[in-house]
Each structure stands twice: as C-alpha cells, then as structure tokens.
Amino acid sequence: MLNLTRQECYKLAKKRSTLIFIIILVIQNLAFAVLSLKIAKLFPARFLFAGNFGTISTIQLITIATAASIVSSEFDYQTLKSLIPRTSSRQVILISKWLTLLGYTLSLLLLTSLITLLAQLFFFQDIFSLTDTIPELGLPIWQSWLTNIFANFVNLWLLLSLVFLLAALFKKNSVAITVGIVVYFALPVVGTLMGLLIHKWSVLKWNPLNFLNYPLQLNSPEIMAKITKLSTTQLLIGNLGYTILFLSIGLFFFARKEA
Numbered sequence: 001m002l003n004l005t006r007q008e009c010y011k012l013a014k015k016r017s018t019l020i021f022i023i024i025l026v027i028q029n030l031a032f033a034v035l036s037l038k039i040a041k042l043f044p045a046r047f048l049f050a051g052n053f054g055t056i057s058t059i060q061l062i063t064i065a066t067a068a069s070i071v072s073s074e075f076d077y078q079t080l081k082s083l084i085p086r087t088s089s090r091q092v093i094l095i096s097k098w099l100t101l102l103g104y105t106l107s108l109l110l111l112t113s114l115i116t117l118l119a120q121l122f123f124f125q126d127i128f129s130l131t132d133t134i135p136e137l138g139l140p141i142w143q144s145w146l147t148n149i150f151a152n153f154v155n156l157w158l159l160l161s162l163v164f165l166l167a168a169l170f171k172k173n174s175v176a177i178t179v180g181i182v183v184y185f186a187l188p189v190v191g192t193l194m195g196l197l198i199h200k201w202s203v204l205k206w207n208p209l210n211f212l213n214y215p216l217q218l219n220s221p222e223i224m225a226k227i228t229k230l231s232t233t234q235l236l237i238g239n240l241g242y243t244i245l246f247l248s249i250g251l252f253f254f255a256r257k258e259a
Contacts (some may be wrong), residue, residue, distance in 0.1 A: 001092050001095060001096055001099075004092060004093060004096035005096040005099045005100055007096075008070065008096050008097055008099075008100035009100050009103065009104075011070075012066070012070070012100060012104060021062045021108075022108075022111065024058065025055050025058060025059065025062075025108065025111065025112055026111075026115060028053070028054055028055050028058055029052065029053045029054075029055050029112055029115045029116060029119065030053075030115070030119065031053075032048055032053035032054045033045075033048075033053050033116075033119040033123055033124075034123075036048050036053070036123075036124070037123055037124075045124050045127060045128060046128055046132070046134055046141055047134075049116060049119075049120060049124070049128075049141060049145060050134075050141070050144045050145045050148045051148060052109075052112040052113055052115075052116045052145075052149070053112075053116055053119065055112040055116075056109075056112070056148070056149065056152050059105070059108045059109060059112065059156075060152070060156050060159070060184060061181065061184070062108070063101060063104065063105050063108070063156065063160060064159060064160065064163055064177060064181060064184065065177050065181075066101060066104065067101055067160045067163045067164055067167065068163050068166070068167045068177045069177075070097050070100065070101065071094070071097060071164060071167035071168060071254070072167050072170075089255065090254055090255045091251055091254075091255055093254075094164075094168070094250070094251055094254045094255075095251070097164075098164070098247065101160065105153070105156065105157075105160075109149060109153065113149065116145075128141065129141070130142040130145075144219070147218055147219075148215060148218075148219070151214050151215035151218045152215050154214060154236065154239045154240070155211075155212055155214055155215055155239065157239075157243050158208065158211060158212065158239050158242055158243050158246075159184060159212075161242070161243040161244075161245075161246035161247045161250070162179070162208075162246050163177070163179070164246070164247060164250045165246045165247070165249055165250035165253070166179055167250070168250040168251075168253045168254035169250075169253055190209055194207075194209055194210055195227040195228075198210065198227070198228070198229050199229075202229060205228060205229040205230055206238070208238075208242045210228055210230070210235075210238075211230075211235055211238040211239045211242060213227070213228050213235065214232070214235040214236060214239055217232050217235055218232060
C-alpha cells in the first residue's frame with residue numbers, strides 16, 4: 001500500500017492542474033489580504049483571517065474535483081487492470097487514493113495557513129493581534145482560526161467520502177464532481193429548508209446534510225443548536241460516522257466494479 005500511495009502522490013504532483021491550483025490559492029490568499037487593507041469595511045481582516053482569506057472554500061472545490069478524477073481516471077485510461085496484478089486487492093488501490101487525497105488536503109491547508117500567518121505578520125500586525133477577541137464569537141482570533149480550519153476539514157471529508165462513493169459507482173467523474181459541488185453551494189439554501197423540516201420531523205436531524213452545519217454551529221452554538229437539534233459533539237461524531245460509512249460503501253462497490 002505504501003508503494004501505491006507513493007505512486008499516487010507522484011502522479012498528483014506531476015499534474016499541471018496541481019501547480020495551477022497552488023498558484024491560484026497563493027494569489028487568492030494575498031489578494032484578499034490586500035483587499036482587507038484597502039477596503040476594511042467590506043473585507044474585515046479578522047473574519048477573513050479565520051477562513052485563511054477565503055482559501056478554505058477554494059480548497060474544498062479543488063479537492064472535490066481531485067477526488068473524483070483520481071478514481072475515475074483508472075477507468076478512463078483503463079489502468080486498473082494493470083494495477084490489480086501488482087497489489088493484493090482493489091481495496092488497497094482505493095485506500096491508497098484516500099491517503100493521497102488526505103495528504104493533498106492537509107498540504108493545501110498547511111500552505112494557505114502559513115501564508116495567512118505571514119500576511120498577518122507583515123500586513124496586519126498593527127491592526128489586530130492573534131490574541132485579540134472576536135466580540136461576536138467570544139473567542140481569541142487564533143482559536144477561532146484553528147477551530148474554523150478543523151471544522152471545515154471535517155466537513156470536507158464528509159463531502160469527499162460522498163464523492164469517492166459516487167466515483168466508485170460511475171465511470172465518469174462528472175457525476176461525482178457535480179453532486180459534490182452542488183451540495184457544497186446549495187447548503188445555505190438547503191440548510192434553511194432542512195431546519196424547517198427538522199423542526200417538524202425531528203428524526204430528519206440525523207440526515208447527513210444536517211451534519212454539514214458543523215462549522216456554523218461551532219461559531220454560533222446557541223443559535224445553530226436550535227436549528228440542527230443536535231449538540232456540537234453529536235455533529236462531530238455524525239460527520240465522522242457518515243464519512244466512514246460512505247467510504248466503506250464506496251470501497252465495497254469499487255471492489256466489484258467492472259474495470
């Protein structure tokens with residue numbers, strides 16, 4: 001498995017899109033930092049800092065597309081048949097892709113977090129300190145920043161597990177990418193509707209879409225708990241549980257899918 005994971009990492013690193021995505025993230029991070037300096041009322045630096053100057057959302061879109069493509073590419077280029085004889089099972093092939101994407105996700109978050117810290121050091125040191133408290137949240141900026149990164153990472157892997165499942169079911173990555181992105185962008189609208197439905201039928205609070213409210217509830221626990229009808233701990237456990245479930249189902253179908 002280790003050798004397969006190295007190969008997957010090498011293939012991902014060699015893709016032109018990987019370099020392009022990194023450049024986009026760096027530019028976006030610095031651009032929003034500059035906007036925070038120039039138009040502070042529209043782009044408050046304290047709040048943008050907590051989201052790595054908007055790059056967390058971009059990372060989510062990038063990794064959704066990448067997750068679908070690294071699975072479906074095996075079928076598009078018919079390379080799965082050549083991989084199977086060199087490994088013990090198809091499950092090992094898919095798990096190596098999970099590990100590769102996990103490393104990719106963490107690397108992008110680490111990169112953008114480092115740039116965000118440097119931006120605060122060089123651009124905003126006289127404007128705010130990491131130990132300052134955000135009045136709306138009642139948390140130090142550094143704590144809100146780390147909490148936001150962690151919560152969005154957890155949510156991201158719930159989405160990615162669904163994308164991996166769909167990619168294992170369909171040979172074309174367009175279905176998996178489309179569903180992942182639609183769920184991501186539709187969440188604010190769906191979340192409002194879901195809140196009304198949960199209020200009427202409490203059992204719906206256990207559906208996976210409700211668990212995507214985890215980052216919002218960490219920032220506004222009292223307000224969001226009334227909507228989700230779950231505690232913050234329950235949302236975290238639910239995220240992890242659904243992620244494991246979707247990955248397991250995807251593993252089952254990938255092992256039985258015609259190459």
